[in-house]
Amino acid sequence: MTFDSNSLKFDENGLIPAIVQDEQSGNVLMLAYMNKEALQKTLETKETWFFSRSRQELWNKGATSGNKQTVKRLFFDCDQDTILVQVVPQGPACHTGETSCFYTTVFEDEPSIREVVYEVADEIRQRKDNPVEGSYTTYLFREGLDKVLKKVGEESTEVVIGAKNHDKEEVTNELADLVYHSLVMMEILDVTIEDVKTILRKRRPKKEVLRND
Structure with a gap:
């Protein structure tokens, strides 16, 4: 079956949220946005590409820091308005140096046994x-x-x-x-x-x- 990016629901700015997940640990690493070009580059290069809303330009994760993300799988959700990208990270996802951007715990009933x-x-x-x-x-x-x-x-x-x-x-x-x-x-x-x-x-x-x- 052929995938057509036109079937995805990009917002009024031509963007779609992309959740990046460590394919081995299952940790959610970051949330960014893609336009059609970023999605195409991600599929072609098997590296994550996003669109910066603040700079209004494409960016390749790790191009400067070296913390690239090798894409293993890409999914879209049931409403076709969100993308999930499973990757092998080559370093921290967060600009702070943390493994994941989601490192601040708001609530935890008990420690996770997943890892x-x-x-x-x-x-x-x-x-x-x-x-x-x-x-x-x-x-x-x-x-x-x-x-x-x-x-x-x-x-x-x-x-x-x-x-x-x-x-x-x-x-x-x-x-x-x-x-x-x-x-x-x-x-x-x-x-x-x-x-x-x-x-x-x-x-x-x-x-x-x-x-x-």
Whole structure:
């Protein structure tokens, strides 16, 4: 199916809001505006282009700062008046140096669990690069791969036992232990979460994508 930008609902100034999202973490990075030319350049170059309302000109994100955004996917909403752009950021999205422009919290009922696996993986990496005496993760890295593999095997067995007992709480706790030790193993073997996600994505059926001809 062919995509026609004329089907989008640009405002009276010829602009449409574009939400930019980190395709890996899911974080909303920024909100900017595109006109038809900026949208076309974004599709052609696979980098984000926007229209500056204050300067009244096109701008390529990161052209000056180097913090470019590689476009992976682009969607429009059900009303066809907003664009969602999923990107791999090459640096902070915000001019303040923050990762996202939305860094000021107004309300938070409880911390988000969306990125917790990435947070644990990052902490594991930090322990590898900066060992801390008394840290269990540091201990595992010091003992080496064989010790970590032993723990992965033990936790896998505990998951199976919990499942056989139909014990949801036990299974949940043992799965958390298994994920943690697997992440340590992955760090040793230089396997990333994205590597695993890529394999899972390849095993999924592809969706139809609109072509911009």
